[in-house]
Amino acid sequence: MxxxxxxxxxxxxxxxxxxxxxxxxxxQAQHGTTYNSYVVRGKDKVALIDASKGKFAETFLSTxxxxxxxxxxxxxxxxxxxxxxxxxLDDVLAVAPNAQVVxxxxxxxxxxxxxxxxxKPRIVTEGDRIDLGGKTLRFISxxxxxxxxxxxxxxxxxxxxxxxxxxxxxxxxxxxxNDLVENYDEAFRYYFQxxxxxxxxYVRQALVKLDALPITMICPVHGPILRSDISRYIEKYRxxxxxxxxxxxxxxxIFFASSYGNTERMAHAIGRGIQEAGAEGxxxxxxxxxxxxxxxxxxxxxxxxVGTCTINGDALEHAWSLLSSLTTIKLKDKLxxxxxxxxxxxxxxxxxxxxxxxxxxxxxxxxxxxQLVPTEADLRSCxxxxxxxxxxx
Amino acid sequence: xxxxxxxxxxxxxxxxxxxxxxGIPPGTPFDALPDNWTCPKCNAGKNMFVEA
Numbered sequence: 038m039x040x041x042x043x044x045x046x047x048x049x050x051x052x053x054x055x056x057x058x059x060x061x062x063x064x065q066a067q068h069g070t071t072y073n074s075y076v077v078r079g080k081d082k083v084a085l086i087d088a089s090k091g092k093f094a095e096t097f098l099s100t101x102x103x104x105x106x107x108x109x110x111x112x113x114x115x116x117x118x119x120x121x122x123x124x125x126l127d128d129v130l131a132v133a134p135n136a137q138v139v140x141x142x143x144x145x146x147x148x149x150x151x152x153x154x155x156x157k158p159r160i161v162t163e164g165d166r167i168d169l170g171g172k173t174l175r176f177i178s179x180x181x182x183x184x185x186x187x188x189x190x191x192x193x194x195x196x197x198x199x200x201x202x203x204x205x206x207x208x209x210x211x212x213x214x215n216d217l218v219e220n221y222d223e224a225f226r227y228y229f230q231x232x233x234x235x236x237x238x239y240v241r242q243a244l245v246k247l248d249a250l251p252i253t254m255i256c257p258v259h260g261p262i263l264r265s266d267i268s269r270y271i272e273k274y275r276x277x278x279x280x281x282x283x284x285x286x287x288x289x290x291i292f293f294a295s296s297y298g299n300t301e302r303m304a305h306a307i308g309r310g311i312q313e314a315g316a317e318g319x320x321x322x323x324x325x326x327x328x329x330x331x332x333x334x335x336x337x338x339x340x341x342x343v344g345t346c347t348i349n350g351d352a353l354e355h356a357w358s359l360l361s362s363l364t365t366i367k368l369k370d371k372l373x374x375x376x377x378x379x380x381x382x383x384x385x386x387x388x389x390x391x392x393x394x395x396x397x398x399x400x401x402x403x404x405x406x407x408q409l410v411p412t413e414a415d416l417r418s419c420x421x422x423x424x425x426x427x428x429x430x
Numbered sequence: 431x432x433x434x435x436x437x438x439x440x441x442x443x444x445x446x447x448x449x450x451x452x453g454i455p456p457g458t459p460f461d462a463l464p465d466n467w468t469c470p471k472c473n474a475g476k477n478m479f480v481e482a
Binding site for chain 1: 437438439440472474478
């Protein structure tokens, strides 16, 4: 790979990872990805913005060298220290002995834990500047997009924003610019959903800062560089990170997985109780829906009520799967409750309730459990249970 | 009493206030917090706190 000259004094020096299909264990990346780094050269100083993934250190250095002799690098700006951008840091520093690492305050702790030595980094905060000689880097605090350390770097003279993972995508196309590559809207959307979604309030804060900034180009660390129609991408982030509209009625979503219909009958009884208490309690069969498709619904609800029967001493996989699909939404203070019919042991709802507590759901009621076929009295208890849940909101 | 700030976010632990949301009463020094106590804002571990 060769450096790509973006503007006078600004080069892309990245890695094309065309073979990647699963990123970070958790993400699909059917179009591969890129690890973008950038060299900014002023009259007096040279800065490298972000390193690369460790396994590509050699490739990265060979792309970097035609853009700058590593020994000339004065500053190594780490906008984000996740290993896909810091893994090659040690290799870069080995050939760039004059480079001072530049990080945010949380970044200092992380860089220490990555290199396991103190490189005496320069800590920058909102508004700090480094003058490279006719090229001024200004640092913009942008925490939790998507790690505590993340920040943006803004090249003032050229109005270029180095945005880290923000506005990036796992999409590898050597044509590099958003107006040259094929349409990658889906990869852009998916990246937001998996990476930025848990941090919507921080996304909104960052967008306010970007609104005040003249921007002609956005250089993220993954995927195409945005140089045309930039506002379209920003507006998508604004739309996806918007606060959900307030509902007039409170809402508890009921999910169930039922072998013989007993847990299902409990689900509907709890739903009736919730409705009688003046809230909404729609019921979903976990054999028909999955958590990933319900994220918007769950995010805007006040809580979830999960029913599972017990088979061989465990909750059903459907219930576990639902709870393991919620990592990208904020659960703290949402109400959680569990219920289920069982044959003779009935641990399932108890285990799910414990898991909910681990996920920071508020679990105000003990699980509602019924042995085998619920009686009319059991179903009335379920209705009362639903009412108590609403009362606990 | 010495305040401690989270190295990962802007939260500062003030012993005078404690962390009542999680059962830590006012007046609890940082060192007396349980080892499994975490930042109320970002869940970073106790070892990521530094003197404010």
